[in-house]
Amino acid sequence: MEKMEKLELRTPIxxxxxxxxxxxxxxxxxxxxxxxRDAAHRRMVQYLKERKALSFSLVGLPLYHCGPLAKxxxxxxxxxxxxxxxxxxxxxxxxxVIKNFGVPLIIGKGGMGxxxxxxxxxxxxxYGAYTGGAAILAARQIKKVKQVEWLDLGxxxxxxxxxxxxFGPVIIAMDSEGNSLFDxxxxxxxxxxxxxxxxxxxxxx
Amino acid sequence: MTLLRLAAVELPQDVKDAIEEAYxxxxxxxxxxxxxxxxxxxxxxxxxxxxxCQDTGLISFYLExxxxxxxxxxxxxxxxxxxxxxxxxxxxxxxxxxxxxQKNTGDxxxxxxxxxxxxxxxxxxxxxxxxxxxxxxxxxxxLKMMKPNEGxxxxxxxxxxxxxxxxxxxxxxxxxxxxxxxxxxIAVELAKMALLKPINEPNPDETVAKMERELYxxxxxxxxxxxxxxxxxxxxxxxxxxxxxHPASYPVAVAFQCWAARRATAxxxxxGEVDYxxxxx
Numbered sequence: 001m002e003k004m005e006k007l008e009l010r011t012p013i014x015x016x017x018x019x020x021x022x023x024x025x026x027x028x029x030x031x032x033x034x035x036x037r038d039a040a041h042r043r044m045v046q047y048l049k050e051r052k053a054l055s056f057s058l059v060g061l062p063l064y065h066c067g068p069l070a071k072x073x074x075x076x077x078x079x080x081x082x083x084x085x086x087x088x089x090x091x092x093x094x095x096x097v098i099k100n101f102g103v104p105l106i107i108g109k110g111g112m113g114x115x116x117x118x119x120x121x122x123x124x125x126x127y128g129a130y131t132g133g134a135a136i137l138a139a140r141q142i143k144k145v146k147q148v149e150w151l152d153l154g155x156x157x158x159x160x161x162x163x164x165x166x167f168g169p170v171i172i173a174m175d176s177e178g179n180s181l182f183d184x185x186x187x188x189x190x191x192x193x194x195x196x197x198x199x200x201x202x203x204x205x
Numbered sequence: 206m207t208l209l210r211l212a213a214v215e216l217p218q219d220v221k222d223a224i225e226e227a228y229x230x231x232x233x234x235x236x237x238x239x240x241x242x243x244x245x246x247x248x249x250x251x252x253x254x255x256x257x258c259q260d261t262g263l264i265s266f267y268l269e270x271x272x273x274x275x276x277x278x279x280x281x282x283x284x285x286x287x288x289x290x291x292x293x294x295x296x297x298x299x300x301x302x303x304x305x306x307q308k309n310t311g312d313x314x315x316x317x318x319x320x321x322x323x324x325x326x327x328x329x330x331x332x333x334x335x336x337x338x339x340x341x342x343x344x345x346x347x348l349k350m351m352k353p354n355e356g357x358x359x360x361x362x363x364x365x366x367x368x369x370x371x372x373x374x375x376x377x378x379x380x381x382x383x384x385x386x387x388x389x390x391i392a393v394e395l396a397k398m399a400l401l402k403p404i405n406e407p408n409p410d411e412t413v414a415k416m417e418r419e420l421y422x423x424x425x426x427x428x429x430x431x432x433x434x435x436x437x438x439x440x441x442x443x444x445x446x447x448x449x450x451h452p453a454s455y456p457v458a459v460a461f462q463c464w465a466a467r468r469a470t471a472x473x474x475x476x477g478e479v480d481y482x483x484x485x486x
Contacts (some may be wrong), residue, residue, distance in 0.1 A: 039307075069259040069298045080296070081259035086341045086374045109341070109432060110373040132341065132376035132432055133465045134470075135259040135293065136249040154309035156298060169238055171434060182372055185435040189369045189427040194350035196426050197362045 008166070012060025015124035021172045023179045027094070028057040028168035029130060032146065032161065033107070034058055035066040037085055039157035040150060041093040048100055055149050056161055058101040062128075065090060065108030067156025070145070077145040079162065081135035084109035087127070095119040107170055111182035120176055127174035129181075130167075141167040206480075207486070209264070209291035212469035213256035215485045216247060220380075220441070220466045223355040227378050227431075227438035236436025240378075242389035243464055244430070258465045261297040262337030264288055264313060265320040267401065273475065280331070281321055288313045289486065297337075332482075334401060334470040344387045345371035348393055351455040357416065360457050362422060367459045368424050368440070373433020376463035378441045380404065381424065384458040387448030395462035399444040401468055408445065417443045431464075433481070441466075455457040 009017060011031025021027070034056065036044065047054060052090060068082040087094075087108030094116045104125050106112065109132040120126060130138065147161035173181040189196075216224075223245070228240040250257035266284055272276055289312045291297050301315035302308065313319070326332065347367045351359055364383060384395030392393040408414040422445040430436025441464070450456065 020265070026238065067259065067298070069256065069261065069296065071296060080255050081257075081298075083259050085260070086344065088374060109376070110396075115337075129373070129432060129434060131239050131246070131465060133258040133260075134242045134246040136253065136255060136257060137242055137246045138259075139255075140249065140407065154299065154302075156300075156309075169242065171235060171238070173434065181434055185433060186369055186372055186427055189429060191368070192427075193362070193365060196365060196423055197358060198424070 001009070003049055004071055006169075013062065014060065015104065018104050018126050018176050018201050021050060021126050021175055022177075023172055023175050023181050026169045027172060029062055029107075029170065030090060030165050030167070031061075031163075032166045033062050033064050033066065033167060035064045035082075035160040035162065035202040036097075037065055037067050037157055038089055040159050041090050041097060043150065043153070044101070045093050045096050046194040048096065055102070056147060056159060058097075058103050060102060062105040062107050063097070063103045064130075065106070067159075068139075072162070077148060079142045079145060079160070081141050082142060083135035084130045085113060086110050087112050091116060098123055098125050102201040105158040111173055111180065117174055120174060121178045126168035126172055126176050126177050129173040130170050138167070141165060150163050206287045206290055206294075208469045208471050209297070209337075210295045211295060211458045211481070211484045211486070212337055212467045213261050213295055214254055215251055215484055216257070216466060217403070217468065219463075221247060223317045223404050223441040224378070224450040224464060227441060230413060231431070231437050233430055233436035235434045236430045236438060239431035239434060239436075240438065256295060256297065258339065258463075259298060260341065261295075261300065262339045262467070263300050263318060263343075263459075265336045265338065267322045267324070267336060267398070269324045269326040269332040270419065271283065271330050272327045273329035274331050276426040277331075280485040284319060284321060284422060285314050288319050300340075329475045332470065332472045334468060335400065336468050337465055339465065342461040345375040345461040346393070347397075348389060348456065348458045351387065351457050353450075353453070353455045355455065360409060361420060363457055364420055364459055365423055365427060368429060369427055375430055375461040376433055376465070377433060378438040378464050380441050380462040380466050381420070381443045381444060382460035382462065383420065383445045384460070385445065385447040386450035386456060387449070388454070389447050391458050392456035392458040393460070395446040395448060396458040400460055400462040400466070403446045404442040413445050413447070417445050418440045420445075451452060
C-alpha cells in the first residue's frame with residue numbers, strides 16, 4: 001500500500017464524497033458522528049418494522065461502532081474514552097440501517113461482511129477503520145456530546161451524538177467498489193497457510 | 206482499588222517496550238499508522254490518568270494466598286467492594302450484563318463476577334493480580350480437542366488458523382496464550398493465565414521456549430498486522446503453558462490478549478505494607 005491520501009471530510013457526507021474514496025485512503029472527519037452498537041442496531045431495526053421515528057438523524061453522518069466511557073459533569077456529559085468496538089457483531093443488521101437511514105460511512109474495528117459490502121456498493125457507502133483501543137486519542141477529537149438517546153440500554157449501548165474535529169486517522173478499509181483491505185490480508189494469509197506451517201523457526205538454535 | 210486504576214490506565218513496561226519495538230520494525234505504512242496511534246494513546250492515557258481503552262473489561266482476580274495469611278474469608282467481599290468503587294472513581298465502564306435479561310448491573314459486579322481464582326502459596330503475603338479482560342480479544346478465544354496424532358504441526362496450524370480467522374477483531378498486535386493438555390477447562394485456563402506472564406521473560410523450559418519462538422515467527426509471517434490491516438506485527442509474544450494429557454485427548458486452547466495488555470499485581474504483606482510488582486507507584 002504505497003499510495004495513502006490524507007483527506008478531511010466534513011459532515012454531512014454525500015454519496016459523491018464516498019464514491020471518490022478508495023481502500024487505503026486516510027481520512028479525518030469533522031462535524032457530527034453518531035455511535036451505535038449491538039442493542040441500538042436491534043432497536044433501530046425494530047423501530048423500522050414498527051414505523052416508529054428515531055429521535056436522532058443519521059442522514060449524511062458517520063455511524064461509529066463504539067460504546068464510550070462517559071462521565072456526567074453537572075448537566076453535561078463528557079466523553080473520557082471512545083475507541084471502536086468489533087464491527088462484525090453488527091453485520092446482520094447493518095445493511096438495513098444503511099439502506100433505510102441514509103448512512104454514508106461506517107467507522108469501526110475489524111471490518112464487516114459480504115452483505116454489508118454489497119449494500120455499500122449499491123448505496124455508495126464505505127467502511128473506515130479507527131485504531132482499536134485508541135480511546136483517549138478518540139476522546140480528544142470529540143469536542144462535545146450534542147445528544148444522548150436510549151440510555152436505558154446502558155452507557156455502552158446508548159446512542160451518542162457527538163461533535164468531532166479531525167477525528168482520525170480513519171483508514172478506508174472497505175470502499176464503495178467492493179474492495180476490502182481485511183479480505184485482502186486474510187486471503188493472502190490463507191493462501192500461504194500450508195507453506196507457513198511447514199516453515200521451521202528462522203533462528204534454529 | 207489502586208490496582209484496578211493502575212491496570213486500566215497504565216500498561217506494564219514489558220508491554221510498552223514490545224509495542225515500541227514492533228513500531229520500529231514495522232514495514233507496512235498502514236501498519237505504522239496504527240502502531241503510532243497506539244503509542245500516542247498509551248502516552249495520553251498516562252498523562253491524563255484515564256483508562257487507555259474504553260472497554261475496561263470484565264474483571265478477574267488471581268490470588269496467591271500464603272498459608273499464614275489471616276482473614277482470607279473477607280477477601281472476596283473486599284474485592285467486590287473495590288470493583289464497585291473503581292467503577293465510580295477511575296472510572297471503569299460498566300461491563301457486567303445478565304446473560305438472560307441483558308441488564309447491565311452498572312457497577313461491574315454480578316453473579317460470579319468479578320471472577321476470583323485462588324492458589325495456595327507458602328509466604329505470609331497475599332498476592333493479588335487484577336486482570337481486566339476486554340471483549341474484543343476474548344471473543345477470539347478458541348478450544349480444540351485435537352487428535353493426539355495431529356502433533357505439534359497440527360497445533361501450529363490450529364494456532365495460525367485461529368489468528369487468521371480472528372483478523373483485526375482482537376486488536377493486533379496481540380499476546381497469544383496457548384494452553385495444552387489437562388482437559389478442556391484446564392487447557393483454556395492455562396491459555397488465559399499464560400497471558401499474565403511478562404513478555405520479556407523466556408520460558409524456563411528450553412523445549413517450550415523453542416516452540417514459543419516458532420509459533421511467534423509463524424504467526425507474524427501471516428501478515429495480518431496491526432488491526433488486521435496488514436503488516437509484520439501480528440503478535441507481540443506467544444506464551445505456552447501445559448499440563449499432562451489423557452492418552453486419548455489433546456486439548457489445545459488459544460487465548461488472545463489485545464495490545465492493551467492490562468494487568469497489575471501487588472503483594473499485601475502481613476504488616477499491611479503493599480508492594481506493587483508490575484507498576485511504579
